Amino acid sequence: MNILVTNDDGIFADGIYALRQELLELGDVIVIAPETEQSAVGHAITLLTPLRTDDVFRHGEFFGYAVNGTPADCVKLGVHSILDRPPDLIVSGVNLGSNLGTSVIYSGTVSAATEGTILGIPSIAVSLATFENPDFSFAARFACRLARIVVERGLPHGTLLNVNVPAVPEDQIQGVEVTYHSASRYEDVFERRLDPRHKVYYWQAGLEQTLDLRDGSDAAAVRRNSVSITPIHFDMTNYDAMSLVRNWTINL
Numbered sequence: 052m053n054i055l056v057t058n059d060d061g062i063f064a065d066g067i068y069a070l071r072q073e074l075l076e077l078g079d080v081i082v083i084a085p086e087t088e089q090s091a092v093g094h095a096i097t098l099l100t101p102l103r104t105d106d107v108f109r110h111g112e113f114f115g116y117a118v119n120g121t122p123a124d125c126v127k128l129g130v131h132s133i134l135d136r137p138p139d140l141i142v143s144g145v146n147l148g149s150n151l152g153t154s155v156i157y158s159g160t161v162s163a164a165t166e167g168t169i170l171g172i173p174s175i176a177v178s179l180a181t182f183e184n185p186d187f188s189f190a191a192r193f194a195c196r197l198a199r200i201v202v203e204r205g206l207p208h209g210t211l212l213n214v215n216v217p218a219v220p221e222d223q224i225q226g227v228e229v230t231y232h233s234a235s236r237y238e239d240v241f242e243r244r245l246d247p248r249h250k251v252y253y254w255q256a257g258l259e260q261t262l263d264l265r266d267g268s269d270a271a272a273v274r275r276n277s278v279s280i281t282p283i284h285f286d287m288t289n290y291d292a293m294s295l296v297r298n299w300t301i302n303l
């Protein structure tokens with residue numbers, strides 16, 4: 052089995068290292084990941100500048116290819132140019148920080164998996180719900196277990212799995228819940244500062260998340276120390292709203 056591994060924290064992140072080591076149990080792993088952190092770049096792709104790749108070695112052995120682009124670039128370039136044939140599976144992560152609720156729109160981690168799905172390859176995004184003292188070992192092991200099942204069973208057309216793992220020791224994990232995306236979102240806070248030439252600039256400093264803790268939601272599951280698995284798809288059509296808008300009188 053061939054597995055493509057990518058992320059948005061960059062090829063030198065700890066999370067992608069842990070993930071790759073676990074997935075080696077399942078088959079051949081090729082890492083193609085951004086050379087620098089690309090968190091929150093969403094599904095951006097690079098059109099106006101060339102993409103370059105570099106061989107990356109970690110702990111004295113070949114680790115993968117660094118790309119000077121986005122997570123979605125890495126998947127596209129990997130599938131169409133670097134690999135001889137499409138991988139059987141794409142796993143993106145393990146991300147430093149959760150991807151709950153509306154975060155999936157901004158997340159490079161999730162967007163890499165979405166790109167895989169667009170290309171018809173079963174894909175999983177995995178995130179660890181902490182920014183402090185992360186231990187990626189359980190999340191990576193869980194990703195490997197889930198990857199095995201996804202390859203065996205496949206996923207519905209256009210669907211990927213967004214996985215969020217609580218940052219607690221394995222013996223404190225309460226279970227696995229299949230969830231819906233909550234309305235959780237980050238609080239936007241812009242710090243207003245002055246540069247050395249006394250011009251104003253702003254820096255997004257919003258990290259505090261507004262959690263929607265309704266039962267069955269991804270945020271509620273993680274809050275309960277359960278692993279959250281949300282099946283998501285990229286058809287954003289609101290089918291129920293189609294008839295509503297059709298009933299409007301819209302003049303040309």
Ligand code: MN
Nearest residue numbers: 059060090146
């Ligand atoms: Mn990230």
